[in-house]
Every structure is written in structure tokens, then in C-alpha cells.
Amino acid sequence: MTKGEPAVTDIVTFGGFDKKELLKLAASAERGSEHPLAQAVVKKAKAENLEVIEPKNFKTISGMGVSSEYKGKVVMIGNQLFMEKEGIKVDEAASEVGRLRNEAKTVVYVAYDKKVVGCIALADTLKEYSVAAIQALKKRGKEIIMITGDNEQTALAIGKQLGIDKVYANVLPEKKEELIESIKKEGKVVAFVGDGINDSPALAKSDLGIAVGSGTDVAIETGEIILVRDDLRDVVTAIDLSKKTIYKIWQNFFWAFVYNTVAIPVAAGLHLVFTRHGGVPADWVVSLAGIFEFIPAVGHGVSSVWINLSQSALRPEIAGFAMAFSSVSVVLNSLLLRLYKKPKFQ
Missing domain, CATH: 3.40.1110.10 (Calcium-transporting ATPase, cytoplasmic domain N)
Incomplete structure (x- = not known):
């Protein structure tokens, strides 16, 4: 702070x-x-x-x-x-x-x-962007708690300047860990930001330990996320980027599942049960091909491709290529995270 x-x-x-x-x-x-x-x-x-x-x-x-x-x-x-x-x-x-x-x-x-x-x-003077970082976290629905070994009057005065929700003062280093544990027992997920030797037990006990890179080596070793810069706004950035990363992971799971659910039966030729009847294309396949014929310029070509695809299983080399494309699509989707832009602060 x-x-x-x-x-x-x-x-x-x-x-x-x-x-x-x-x-x-x-x-x-x-x-x-x-x-x-x-x-x-x-x-x-x-x-x-x-x-x-x-x-x-x-x-x-x-x-x-x-x-x-x-x-x-x-x-x-x-x-x-x-x-x-x-x-x-x-x-x-x-x-x-x-x-x-x-x-x-x-x-x-x-x-x-x-x-x-x-x-x-x-x-001590407040860090340049402390207020902006805390306001951004509160907008995201986070409860901000300050745990300090300082006296209550000073802690409350600083807490008021920063707009902190709850202040715990006169907390000894070994008590910080106990306090984190009690907050977790309330059913809350706790992220702790610290930079000193005294913060190490609390960093280890919290659900997510965020160590400031300018802090002590012990704190840096204990934290799961290390902020390279001594800027609390990076806490907001880390949380936002983590959420987007998890969202991308679920996207990749979904598309890989759908892709394989559709592609594997097609590669095995199971679709022929529905697209072929008596050795010839099923009536609904022919009807759909007729509709494609009405597409200007490319209608005949689309219709022919549709008939051919519906009446044949994938060749092994094509199936292998399709499987590789599944992995490529997951990688490309993940690379979209490079387009992530840091949040703007007031």
C-alpha cells in the first residue's frame, strides 16, 4: 500500500x-x-x-x-x-x-x-497507484482487507484514505497466518499480496499468494504469482489475465470435444447409416443437394462435393490431417491471448 x-x-x-x-x-x-x-x-x-x-x-x-x-x-x-x-x-x-x-x-x-x-x-507515502488498484478490485466485486502490524489508529487512517473495506491492526507475523485461515473458514477465497519476510506464512496459507518482486527473497519464493514491478495495478491485471486464461482453456476443451465427437464417427464411416439407403444416397441427401444447386455460380460444385462427402468415409491420411488440425486450432485459439489489453485505471 x-x-x-x-x-x-x-x-x-x-x-x-x-x-x-x-x-x-x-x-x-x-x-x-x-x-x-x-x-x-x-x-x-x-x-x-x-x-x-x-x-x-x-x-x-x-x-x-x-x-x-x-x-x-x-x-x-x-x-x-x-x-x-x-x-x-x-x-x-x-x-x-x-x-x-x-x-x-x-x-x-x-x-x-x-x-x-x-x-x-x-x-510513509502511499504508492502512486494504490487507490486506483483498490478501486478497480472493488469494481470487480472483491473485498479488500488490510492486515498490518501497525497500530489501529494509523491503520484505520490509511485504510480510510485507500477505501479499504476492513482493517486488521496490531497483527503479529504468526497471527497473519491464523487470520488468513479464519477468513478461509468463512467460505471466502483469499488472495494475499505481500513483500516482506513477515508475510511469507500468510502467502503460503492463502489460496493465492501474490509476492511483489521488489520484496524479500523469502516472500518471492513463497508466492505463486510474482509481480515484477512494484505496482499494485498489476494485481488487477494478473486476476483479469488469469480469468481470460481459464476461459480460453474451457473454450479449447469445448471445441476439442465437439470436434472429436463429430470427426471420429465420420472417419469411421458411421454417418453412412444415415446418408445411404440401399447403396444409393438417401432421399434427404439428394433433396439437400438439389437445394445447393440453386446457389449462383457455385451451386453445382457445392452439390457435387456434398454428395461425395456424404457417401464416403475419410481416408486415413485425411483423418490424420483432420486430427492434427484439431491441435492447431487449440494452439491458435490460445495465441489469441496475446491480444489481451491491460485494464484502464482511473
């Missing part, structure tokens, strides 16, 4: 902690993480010409945050679930965090020595 290029927008401190010291503290701890939010904090610190040191005893807690040591004390940076899990009170930050979340910003808490000393707000 977003570009995955968040930037630090606000730094709030508590207990008289200096903003630059807080940023240096956070960046030093986040240096060991590859998460986009962590990289944004490190980038901000470097832009402020602050020293970002190598973290000691670095640990990452999936879906929650990171911890390390700084000057002999433990630094913890992450979401509210992480703080609560570690027994760290966040009441002092409630009003500021609420304000920032209402602005659709992601807030991470910074705790030092088991006490919240500040928080950092980050904002």
Missing part, C-alpha cells in the same frame, strides 16, 4: 531527555535491523551528523521491535505491544502518541533502562 520508504517526522522526548541524544540512542539500537522503519531512524541520525555506534547484544523481536545495550543499559525500541510485554509503562506518552497516530503516522517507543524516554513518529 505504501512505498516502504518511511521518514522520521517527529521526535518527542519525556523526562527532560534531549532530542538529539534520543535520536542517537535509537539509531544506534536500530542499526542492526533491516526493517524500513529502523533504516529511516538511522538515516535521520546520519542526516543530523550524529554518531551511530555498533549496537551491543542486539536482538530483534519479530513484529515488535529491537533491543540492545547502550552505556551498560538496555535500550528497547518498538511498538506498544513490545513495551507492554516488557512491563514498561507508556501512560506518559499516551496523548502525544494518540495525536501522531491520528495523523496516520507510525509511532515507535524508545525505552532506556526500563523507562520510556521518548517516541519517534514516522510517515
Whole structure:
């Protein structure tokens, strides 16, 4: 939904902690993480010409945050679930965090020595065509659900901007898989689009996993469809093209079935039971040939061809050619998919 290029927008401190010291503290701890939010904090610190040191005893807690040591004390940076899990009170930050979340910003808490000393707000921009892609999917009758590890206020704000039907927030990576399973139990067919390591279990559990090509290798390996471009409109294109492909498959099945149903009895001469009587053409065959005679210019020729075809079985070489033509017709019909045009977006 977003570009995955968040930037630090606000730094709030508590207990008289200096903003630059807080940023240096956070960046030093986040240096060991590859998460986009962590990289944004490190980038901000470097832009402020602050020293970002190598973290000691670095640990990452999936879906929650990171911890390390700084000057002999433990630094913890992450979401509210992480703080609560570690027994760290966040009441002092409630009003500021609420304000920032209402602005659709992601807030991470910074705790030092088991006490919240500040928080950092980050904002990401929506991908250029996210709204257009979601509108196109909704026009096709699809229900759009967003599953995110972000807090509820921020998730709802982004969901509102995009026109998403349902939002699940504060979802841990392992819970995404369970959530997908519960949606499937409602009788729904689930297609999941993801690009991160945390999305891999959900990609595997869904009926259709769509991985964004710019995402992690794990996500790409797990997905059944890989979007080469980082463009959500390609999700719509993939679904439309898949439907047309299935339609072509059924077309080929139908024509091959009809073709063989008609051609095989003719090749065996079974039609002669109906077109010949007493060694001569049946009355209805002769009557139809007479009608063909009235066709201007070619009537006599058509009539003669009709009589000959109705009174003879296919020669083996002609039957073989007809069988080969059946395969060629299927291939040619399939090649018509090359004429497929991508849907237009508003």
C-alpha cells in the first residue's frame, strides 16, 4: 500500500531527555535491523551528523521491535505491544502518541533502562497507484482487507484514505497466518499480496499468494504469482489475465470435444447409416443437394462435393490431417491471448 520508504517526522522526548541524544540512542539500537522503519531512524541520525555506534547484544523481536545495550543499559525500541510485554509503562506518552497516530503516522517507543524516554513518529507515502488498484478490485466485486502490524489508529487512517473495506491492526507475523485461515473458514477465497519476510506464512496459507518482486527473497519464493514491478495495478491485471486464461482453456476443451465427437464417427464411416439407403444416397441427401444447386455460380460444385462427402468415409491420411488440425486450432485459439489489453485505471 505504501512505498516502504518511511521518514522520521517527529521526535518527542519525556523526562527532560534531549532530542538529539534520543535520536542517537535509537539509531544506534536500530542499526542492526533491516526493517524500513529502523533504516529511516538511522538515516535521520546520519542526516543530523550524529554518531551511530555498533549496537551491543542486539536482538530483534519479530513484529515488535529491537533491543540492545547502550552505556551498560538496555535500550528497547518498538511498538506498544513490545513495551507492554516488557512491563514498561507508556501512560506518559499516551496523548502525544494518540495525536501522531491520528495523523496516520507510525509511532515507535524508545525505552532506556526500563523507562520510556521518548517516541519517534514516522510517515510513509502511499504508492502512486494504490487507490486506483483498490478501486478497480472493488469494481470487480472483491473485498479488500488490510492486515498490518501497525497500530489501529494509523491503520484505520490509511485504510480510510485507500477505501479499504476492513482493517486488521496490531497483527503479529504468526497471527497473519491464523487470520488468513479464519477468513478461509468463512467460505471466502483469499488472495494475499505481500513483500516482506513477515508475510511469507500468510502467502503460503492463502489460496493465492501474490509476492511483489521488489520484496524479500523469502516472500518471492513463497508466492505463486510474482509481480515484477512494484505496482499494485498489476494485481488487477494478473486476476483479469488469469480469468481470460481459464476461459480460453474451457473454450479449447469445448471445441476439442465437439470436434472429436463429430470427426471420429465420420472417419469411421458411421454417418453412412444415415446418408445411404440401399447403396444409393438417401432421399434427404439428394433433396439437400438439389437445394445447393440453386446457389449462383457455385451451386453445382457445392452439390457435387456434398454428395461425395456424404457417401464416403475419410481416408486415413485425411483423418490424420483432420486430427492434427484439431491441435492447431487449440494452439491458435490460445495465441489469441496475446491480444489481451491491460485494464484502464482511473
